[in-house]
Amino acid sequence: MAERKKIIIDTDPGIDDAMAIFLALKSPEVEVIGLSTIYGNVYTTLATKNALHLLEIAERTDIPVAEGSHVTINKGTKLRIADFVHGTDGLGNQNFPPPKGKPIELSAADFLIQQANLYPGKVTVVALGPLTNVALAIQSDPSFVKNIGQIVLLGGAFAVNGNVNPAAEANIFGDPEAADIVFTSGADVLAVGINVTHQVVLTDADRDKLAESNGKFAQYLNKILDVYFSYHHDAYSTKGVYLHDPTALLAAVNPSLITCTEGAVRVQTTGITRGLTLFYNKQKRFVEVTEWSDKPSVKVAVTVDAPAVVKLVMERLTHS
Numbered sequence: 001m002a003e004r005k006k007i008i009i010d011t012d013p014g015i016d017d018a019m020a021i022f023l024a025l026k027s028p029e030v031e032v033i034g035l036s037t038i039y040g041n042v043y044t045t046l047a048t049k050n051a052l053h054l055l056e057i058a059e060r061t062d063i064p065v066a067e068g069s070h071v072t073i074n075k076g077t078k079l080r081i082a083d084f085v086h087g088t089d090g091l092g093n094q095n096f097p098p099p100k101g102k103p104i105e106l107s108a109a110d111f112l113i114q115q116a117n118l119y120p121g122k123v124t125v126v127a128l129g130p131l132t133n134v135a136l137a138i139q140s141d142p143s144f145v146k147n148i149g150q151i152v153l154l155g156g157a158f159a160v161n162g163n164v165n166p167a168a169e170a171n172i173f174g175d176p177e178a179a180d181i182v183f184t185s186g187a188d189v190l191a192v193g194i195n196v197t198h199q200v201v202l203t204d205a206d207r208d209k210l211a212e213s214n215g216k217f218a219q220y221l222n223k224i225l226d227v228y229f230s231y232h233h234d235a236y237s238t239k240g241v242y243l244h245d246p247t248a249l250l251a252a253v254n255p256s257l258i259t260c261t262e263g264a265v266r267v268q269t270t271g272i273t274r275g276l277t278l279f280y281n282k283q284k285r286f287v288e289v290t291e292w293s294d295k296p297s298v299k300v301a302v303t304v305d306a307p308a309v310v311k312l313v314m315e316r317l318t319h320s
């Protein structure tokens with residue numbers, strides 16, 4: 001059997017994060033070597049508690065959790081927390097007991113650096129929240145960009161409206177400066193934006209199937225999904241929920257589920273379009289030097305085999 005891809009999930013759990021984490025643990029193609037935490041759907045302290053809790057539910061307390069930044073890369077403390085999407089506890093207002101485990105001593109950024117150094121070119125970071133930890137790793141270790149295998153990130157709204165406002169998607173909006181550092185770093189980056197994840201819908205009928213399954217993960221997710229479904233029913237006119245984090249995770253597990261284009265991405269950091277991701281396809285040679293001119297290319301997902309993603313999510317989460 002081929003060597004399993006080592007992944008670290010940088011996460012802000014979060015209902016769809018919980019799905020992605022369980023999915024990763026049920027994916028034989030990958031080995032989860034750690035979770036690192038970040039604010040976004042919840043504050044970082046709660047993200048760490050939730051990450052530990054989810055590993056306890058999965059009986060995988062052998063996997064280390066590294067706590068990430070509590071502030072943005074520019075030390076900003078006015079964070080935008082999406083508790084209205086995930087519940088105040090981030091996990092569908094279920095009042096789970098606190099986890100028994102503790103995070104490791106290393107910070108998330110130092111953990112990412114350590115693991116990239118330990119397995120050069122072999123570690124994929126699947127970043128499911130704002131990109132502060134990844135940007136900190138890039139800033140504090142000049143060899144991180146070379147040592148990290150790939151950064152697969154859920155973020156951006158490429159040529160479509162955002163979900164925070166018409167310009168910005170939530171993870172990029174959470175720390176636009178960090179996102180711009182990651183996109184322009186020269187690392188092997190694959191961005192999966194909401195232009196793609198909005199095509200991947202878990203329907204009410206799928207959820208009924210989860211409810212009927214005796215699987216441990218299916219039962220757990222069925223409970224926490226209520227809040228996520230209500231939010232989607234209110235905010236969008238879809239009959240179901242968007243599978244943001246599971247889609248990004250599966251793009252890392254099996255890249256053939258998506259197609260990509262390549263070019264330079266910059267992030268707007270000021271004004272009413274703060275958090276906007278702007279992709280340049282490098283087709284036209286502009287007369288002027290632009291803010292994109294000398295920037296390395298990244299991959300941006302453009303299509304997804306949505307039925308295949310939903311099928312994998314259902315299969316792997318029901319048979320547990």
Ligand SMILES: O=c1[nH]cnc2c1ncn2[C@@H]1O[C@H](CO)[C@@H](O)[C@H]1O
Nearest residue numbers: 016082085163164169170171244245
């Ligand atoms: O309307 C929203 N506002 C803020 N965050 C959202 C919204 N919808 C989903 N997410 C969360 O942000 C990421 C995708 O952008 C996902 O992690 C999702 O859970």
